[in-house]
Amino acid sequence: MKNRKVYVKVLVQFDEEGNVLPMNITWEDGRKYEIDKVTDIRRACAFKVGGTAIRYTVRINGKITYLFEDEGRWFVESRS
Amino acid sequence: MDRVIIHSDMNSCYASIECSLNPELRGKAVAVGGSTEDRHGIILAKSEEAKKCGVKTGEVIWQAKQKCPDLIIIPPHFEQYMKYSSLAHDIYSRYTDKIEPMGLDEVWCDISGSIKAFGGAKKICDEIREAFKNELGLTVSIGLSYNKIFAKLGSDLAGRDEVFEISRENYKEKVHPLPVRVLFGIGPKTGDKLNSYGINTVGQLAACSSEWLRLIFGVLGEDMWQKANGLDFSRVMSDGQKIPIKSIGHGITCTADLVDSNEVWKVMLSLSQNVSKRLREAHLEATAVQIAVKDNQLVTRQFQGSTPYVTQSAGEIAKTALDLFQKNYLWNYDVRSVTVTAINLQSENSPVQLELTGDYKRHEKQKILDDTVMELRQRFGEKAIFNCCLMTETKMPEHKEKVPLPFMRYR
Numbered sequence: 232m233k234n235r236k237v238y239v240k241v242l243v244q245f246d247e248e249g250n251v252l253p254m255n256i257t258w259e260d261g262r263k264y265e266i267d268k269v270t271d272i273r274r275a276c277a278f279k280v281g282g283t284a285i286r287y288t289v290r291i292n293g294k295i296t297y298l299f300e301d302e303g304r305w306f307v308e309s310r311s
Numbered sequence: 312m313d314r315v316i317i318h319s320d321m322n323s324c325y326a327s328i329e330c331s332l333n334p335e336l337r338g339k340a341v342a343v344g345g346s347t348e349d350r351h352g353i354i355l356a357k358s359e360e361a362k363k364c365g366v367k368t369g370e371v372i373w374q375a376k377q378k379c380p381d382l383i384i385i386p387p388h389f390e391q392y393m394k395y396s397s398l399a400h401d402i403y404s405r406y407t408d409k410i411e412p413m414g415l416d417e418v419w420c421d422i423s424g425s426i427k428a429f430g431g432a433k434k435i436c437d438e439i440r441e442a443f444k445n446e447l448g449l450t451v452s453i454g455l456s457y458n459k460i461f462a463k464l465g466s467d468l469a470g471r472d473e474v475f476e477i478s479r480e481n482y483k484e485k486v487h488p489l490p491v492r493v494l495f496g497i498g499p500k501t502g503d504k505l506n507s508y509g510i511n512t513v514g515q516l517a518a519c520s521s522e523w524l525r526l527i528f529g530v531l532g533e534d535m536w537q538k539a540n541g542l543d544f545s546r547v548m549s550d551g552q553k554i555p556i557k558s559i560g561h562g563i564t565c566t567a568d569l570v571d572s573n574e575v576w577k578v579m580l581s582l583s584q585n586v587s588k589r590l591r592e593a594h595l596e597a598t599a600v601q602i603a604v605k606d607n608q609l610v611t612r613q614f615q616g617s618t619p620y621v622t623q624s625a626g627e628i629a630k631t632a633l634d635l636f637q638k639n640y641l642w643n644y645d646v647r648s649v650t651v652t653a654i655n656l657q658s659e660n661s662p663v664q665l666e667l668t669g670d671y672k673r674h675e676k677q678k679i680l681d682d683t684v685m686e687l688r689q690r691f692g693e694k695a696i697f698n699c700c701l702m703t704e705t706k707m708p709e710h711k712e713k714v715p716l717p718f719m720r721y722r
Contacts (some may be wrong), residue, residue, distance in 0.1 A: 234334070274398070276448030281332045283398065283447050 232310045236280040241298070241305040252278055254289055256307070264291045266298075275299075278307040313479065315432045316547060317424045318454040318462035319439060321546065322397065322471045324416035325356035327393050329385045331448035336383065340364055344372045344384040345612075355387055359471070395447060402442045406435050412550035416465075419459050421547035436474040444472070461486065463495045482541050487514030494538050501531070513539045556593055560601070561585040562650025565706040568607050569646040575636055577705045580629040580698055582651040587625035590653055596621045596661070597653035600631040608646035614639045615654065621663050621676045624681045627674075628653060700713040 240257035256264045266292040275286035277299050284301035299306050321327065325343040325721050330336045340361040342354045351678055352372045376382055385501035396415040403410045406429060409421035411564075422435055428436050433595030436453045443449050450472035454465020461477040469475035477485055492502040508527070510516050516524075517539035539545060548554070561582045579602070587670060590597060598621050605611040614635045632651045640646075665671065665681055687696045 274446045276331060276444075276446060278448060279334065279720070281334045281448075283395070 234279040234283075235309055235311055236277070236306045237309040238304055238306045239298075241279075251300070253289065253305070256291070256298065256305075266291055267293070270295070277306075277308060280306070312423070313457040314421060314464040315426055316456055316459055317420050317422060317432070317439075317454075318459070319399075319403070319418055319451045320453075320466040321395075321416040321421065321443070322330055322450045322452060323356055323358055323362070324449075325387060325392055325664040326358040326361070326385075327449050328392055330358060330390070331395075331663065332388075332391060335356040336385070337643070338382055339383055339384045340366070340379050340541060342372075342375060343384060343387050343709060344375075346386065395449070398447055399449075402439060402446065405442075406439070409547045409549050412423075419462060419547045429458035433474065433476070436630065440472055453669045456482075457549065458541060458544040459496050459545050460538045462488075464493055464512065467493065479541065483514070485605060486541075487512060487517060487539075489513050491516050491535075494535065496538065497535060499694075501528070501535075504528070505535075530605075556595060556656060558601070558652050558656065559586055559595070559597075560588045560650055560652030560656045562603065562648060562652075563591075563646040563707055564605075565646070566708055567706050569649070569706060572633070572637060574706060575649065576629070577631050577700055577703075578649050578707060579632045579636070579651055580625065580700055581625070581705060581707055582649065583632060584625040586622055586628055586651055586653050587681070588685070590623045590656075594659045595653075595656040596623050597628065597656055599653075600628055601652040601654050602632045602635050603648075603650040603652070604636065604640055604646055605648040607647045608644050609647070610644075612640070617655075620671075621657065621661075622674075623659065624677050626677060626681070 242254045242257075244252045244254055246252065252269060252277065253266055253294065255266055258264065269287050270291050271286075271288035273286055274283065276283050277286070277297075282301060284299035284306070287298040289296060289298050295300055297308060299308075326341050329341060329343060333576060336358075338360065340363075342357040342361050344354055345352055354366060354368055354372065354375050355369055357366045357375075361375075361379055361382055364382070366375045366382060372384060392415050396412075397557045400410060400412070400418070403420050406425045407420050407422045411419045413419070422432060425435065426432055429438070432455055436455055439453065440451055443451050452466045452469035452471060453474045454460040454462040454467070454469060454477065455474055456465050456477040457479060461482060465475040465477045470484075477621060489512060490495055490502075491505050491510060492499070494513060494516075497505070505511075505516065510519060516535060519536060521533050521536040524536050526532070528535065538626060563578065563582065566714050567579060569578060597618055599615060599617045601613060601615045603611055616631060616635045618631045620627065622628065628651065684696055
């Protein structure tokens, strides 16, 4: 199993302050996942796939995962 | 109260960034190397594993490969290094606005005013180290001291991801037994000269009379004595403070050796156009030109001379450069690389002392022509108009990364 960077389509909401909140993710095969909650936002290294980005710790279907935003593009760390 | 200065140095910067970008490279012997096709085939940076194999920065790639056959050579990605350098700056700016960069990977920070707010100097250093690891996937060596020279020395002495403190109390014990060359600003030649007088360690340098050092080495002698005694009072530049531009230069390594003056002229003209553009952007004019010529034996010679007029003109800079070259270069070997630098700069609005014999009409005409060419390029692109001779083969590499390197130390 190899880690790979998967760029995904993300629906985001901007609040009055201009803060960005991801709402849902569309996976590369078209499946859509709703984000229940964003629990943390910080700059972090994507250790599994490389690079640095703004890391959103999100809860999807009760599972905690990371969503990264780098210069306007969103990606997740995937194992395949 | 003593100042609290840190010097932070990103470990194996370029190679570490490449490993951070591509986790498959982690733990392997990796080196960032210039393009062999463009004859920049040297090692720019290497990972810790490559270092263990004996790979050295600056050596040619084939030599490095001989030492380490599994060495992975990665082409440089300067835009990424700039990005990481900027993100590193963001980390330092959480603690101070007095941040003075030296290159892309090193900075001095004056954190004197932040000690109480953040719970101590050591804590700030540890937080910076952690932030680098977590946010950028990189490590830094940090020197902590009460002046810039010892802070820099501290980061040299610190291991990977470590902090090394040199205080007023311990500097004699930690710094004085070290060879004089470890002090920032003492190069190989000065080091050899000091050694020839029997001054081998920093402690021996500190024990010398400053008057005697001044007599032998001039102003530098006193400067060295102060550094050795921990009396460096140079300030850390405030964030955003601009260092006055002293020179603007551009150089390239040609794709093949230049074999006659005509080929050198084409390269100088092309380089001068870049210099001229940057002079205009900075609203500066040159009163002299410096050229550096490296032959195919890798020996570099530098020559300087005045321009006929205070100028921004690419043509006048190039002509002065060629004139210097023709008067001074002996053509024992063909030319590998050329650098043209505009020096002795002054503001473009400075008053100029005219000479009775000067052909100012011609100079003014040239200026109007240059302005027009610049305007055309601005409107229609860099290649909208250029000198006819540059349409033929120039032996210049097609693409060159632009890497602005802030490197000067503020005093």
